[in-house]
Amino acid sequence: MSDAEPAxxxxxxxxxxxxxxxxxxxxxxxxxxxxxxxxxxxxxxRTNLIVCxxxxxxxxxxxxxxxxxGQLNLGQSAFYGIGAYVxxxxxxxxxxxxxxxxxxxxxxxxxxxxxxxxFAMRLRGHYLAIASLGFAVITYQILLNWISLTxxxxxxxxxxxxxxxxxxxxxxxxxxxxxxLFYLVAGFALLSYLLVDQLxxxxxxxTLTAIREDEVSAASLGMNCGAWKVFAFGVGAxxxxxxxxxxxxxxxxxxxxxxxITESFTILAMVVVGGMGTxxxxxxxxxxxxxxxxxxxxxxxxxxxxxxVAVTLVVLFIPGGIAEAARLALGxxxxxxxxxxxx
Amino acid sequence: MTADAAxxxxxxxxxxxxxxxxxxxKRFGGVHAVRDISLAIPEGAIFAVIGPNGxxxxxxxxxLSGIYRPDAGSMxxxxxxxxxxxxxxxxxxGIARTFQKIRLFRHLSAIENVVAGFHIHYDIPAWQYVVxxxxxxxxxxxxxxxxxxxxxxxxxxxxAHLPAGSLSYGxxxxxxxxxxxxxxxxxxxxxxxxxxxxxxxxxxxLERILMLRRDGLTLCIVEHNMDLVMKVADRVMVIDYGxxxxxxxxxxxxSHAGVVGAYLGGELR
Numbered sequence: 001m002s003d004a005e006p007a008x009x010x011x012x013x014x015x016x017x018x019x020x021x022x023x024x025x026x027x028x029x030x031x032x033x034x035x036x037x038x039x040x041x042x043x044x045x046r047t048n049l050i051v052c053x054x055x056x057x058x059x060x061x062x063x064x065x066x067x068x069x070g071q072l073n074l075g076q077s078a079f080y081g082i083g084a085y086v087x088x089x090x091x092x093x094x095x096x097x098x099x100x101x102x103x104x105x106x107x108x109x110x111x112x113x114x115x116x117x118x119f120a121m122r123l124r125g126h127y128l129a130i131a132s133l134g135f136a137v138i139t140y141q142i143l144l145n146w147i148s149l150t151x152x153x154x155x156x157x158x159x160x161x162x163x164x165x166x167x168x169x170x171x172x173x174x175x176x177x178x179x180x181l182f183y184l185v186a187g188f189a190l191l192s193y194l195l196v197d198q199l200x201x202x203x204x205x206x207t208l209t210a211i212r213e214d215e216v217s218a219a220s221l222g223m224n225c226g227a228w229k230v231f232a233f234g235v236g237a238x239x240x241x242x243x244x245x246x247x248x249x250x251x252x253x254x255x256x257x258x259x260x261i262t263e264s265f266t267i268l269a270m271v272v273v274g275g276m277g278t279x280x281x282x283x284x285x286x287x288x289x290x291x292x293x294x295x296x297x298x299x300x301x302x303x304x305x306x307x308x309v310a311v312t313l314v315v316l317f318i319p320g321g322i323a324e325a326a327r328l329a330l331g332x333x334x335x336x337x338x339x340x341x342x343x
Numbered sequence: 344m345t346a347d348a349a350x351x352x353x354x355x356x357x358x359x360x361x362x363x364x365x366x367x368x369k370r371f372g373g374v375h376a377v378r379d380i381s382l383a384i385p386e387g388a389i390f391a392v393i394g395p396n397g398x399x400x401x402x403x404x405x406x407l408s409g410i411y412r413p414d415a416g417s418m419x420x421x422x423x424x425x426x427x428x429x430x431x432x433x434x435x436x437g438i439a440r441t442f443q444k445i446r447l448f449r450h451l452s453a454i455e456n457v458v459a460g461f462h463i464h465y466d467i468p469a470w471q472y473v474v475x476x477x478x479x480x481x482x483x484x485x486x487x488x489x490x491x492x493x494x495x496x497x498x499x500x501x502x503a504h505l506p507a508g509s510l511s512y513g514x515x516x517x518x519x520x521x522x523x524x525x526x527x528x529x530x531x532x533x534x535x536x537x538x539x540x541x542x543x544x545x546x547x548x549l550e551r552i553l554m555l556r557r558d559g560l561t562l563c564i565v566e567h568n569m570d571l572v573m574k575v576a577d578r579v580m581v582i583d584y585g586x587x588x589x590x591x592x593x594x595x596x597x598s599h600a601g602v603v604g605a606y607l608g609g610e611l612r
Contacts, residue, residue: 202472203465210459213448221526222434222463
């Protein structure tokens with residue numbers, strides 16, 4: 001059926017590439033992750049790499065909710081913070097080992113996402129944005145003011161990184177080493193990507209996209225829009241919670257300011273600049289917007305201006321983001337090469 | 344009190360009633376959009392609802408499909424009480440619909456629109472949504488195949504991979520029907536399917552509607568185009584100002600003075 005129409009670059013075609021190319025892309029991604037800490041050996045760049053990986057997770061989580069289910073969620077910073085605080089408190093207060101605490105952080109963030117979306121189920125667009133932003137503000141205020149639990153603005157210090165991992169037949173992998181920590185976080189980022197990618201390629205992806213496009217229509221086909229939105233929020237928040245679970249052990253200190261609402265907008269910018277409703281776009285957006293301010297450090301405070309202008313220009317002129325720009329460029333390349341071949 | 348008692352019996356041989364609604368009422372603020380409407384749609388029939396602009400036809404359809412909740416009244420489909428069910432649950436009992444103002448997933452391709460209509464028919468273990476196994480692949484292939492068949496049935500096979508929003512108006516109407524059919528309904532409700540279509544497209548539509556009925560589907564058509572209604576409908580219900588006016592065969596409707604009055608803007612009652 002798809003052969004009947006040669007040389008048409010449709011989104012469906014681009015999204016449903018042959019399995020071989022997906023495996024290849026996965027291999028390339030894994031190789032890139034493996035090589036990066038070998039290329040960047042100083043602490044500064046390795047730290048940036050880990051921040052990139054964390055932001056990739058946050059952006060993937062938000063993209064699932066915003067880009068696919070079409071729900072403008074500004075609460076991502078809260079789920080990130082909940083993940084970080086839950087895992088840290090479980091470790092420092094209750095002496096829970098890292099991995100169960102990590103699982104608890106993911107589960108609790110997921111629950112928070114589900115609860116928020118249950119309350120906000122009837123809201124959409126700007127109203128949902130306001131409600132979810134309110135949730136982010138409330139979460140931040142709780143982290144800041146529930147001092148007996150979170151130590152408020154004083155923060156929690158000396159949080160250990162994940163415990164060494166011992167694999168049979170290998171020396172223990174110590175996560176004090178930033179390269180190893182990067183492998184861990186980037187591995188989870190890749191895992192999140194694969195998880196969300198699989199969901200999107202399943203009928204769930206079709207359902208969420210349908211709900212994004214037209215809820216009344218989706219309901220007329222038997223889709224329970226409310227339940228699916230709750231599901232999307234749960235997945236998006238769980239991924240953010242996982243990022244939070246790594247954040248504390250990576251940074252070593254935890255203060256509420258790391259999860260102020262501006263973080264939500266930064267994540268939103270990553271998704272929008274990368275291209276909502278694609279997965280690879282927000283990944284690129286997250287990496288670009290993490291590294292851009294670092295690369296622009298040379299020009300001092302002007303970097304914030306450049307950053308802001310760059311984001312604004314993308315939103316104004318390439319609303320589809322990096323993914324859309326790449327698609328158009330590839331399409332043009334394809335056309336011109338075909339034309340060249342015909343001559 | 345039942346609608347049938349007061350009205351002429353359905354044409355012989357007596358058909359089973361598929362959808363029965365009684366005493367439907369819907370108000371929007373001060374507007375009484377639907378007032379005490381009862382209806383019985385016979386199984387396998389084409390049931391048309393006609394009436395002037397603003398008569399409450401679309402509101403009635405929205406009540407039947409569950410988009411609006413009635414202020415009063417009840418609905419039963421083949422023995423199942425639909426009254427309190429939301430739209431998405433009614434689909435599982437076999438109600439599908441199209442919209443007067445086209446509501447396609449504009450950025451999805453035509454075939455993806457139809458595939459979305461298979462939502463309630465997926466039969467995949469939950470874990471295969473994450474790890475795509477054999478059941479997933481079987482379902483996926485079957486849905487695509489079935490969707491392609493439905494597109495071909497509506498004459499859209501050449502448009503399968505174009506975004507729905509880029510299709511012509513007539514094609515979009517056909518695509519909405521194909522998408523609704525993907526839910527495998529017992530009752531298909533189409534809201535003004537001929538609006539905006541040219542004569543050739545109306546003919547195609549007519550032919551498809553008759554083919555669907557021949558295959559055993561029950562249809563409820565809300566329509567302005569009297570020509571189409573008179574050609575295909577088995578029963579015609581006329582409403583005006585949200586109220587029941589008349590029900591009968593197309594021939595009876597055409598000779599009914601009140602109906603002519605309503606359409607010509609004459610005095611009622």
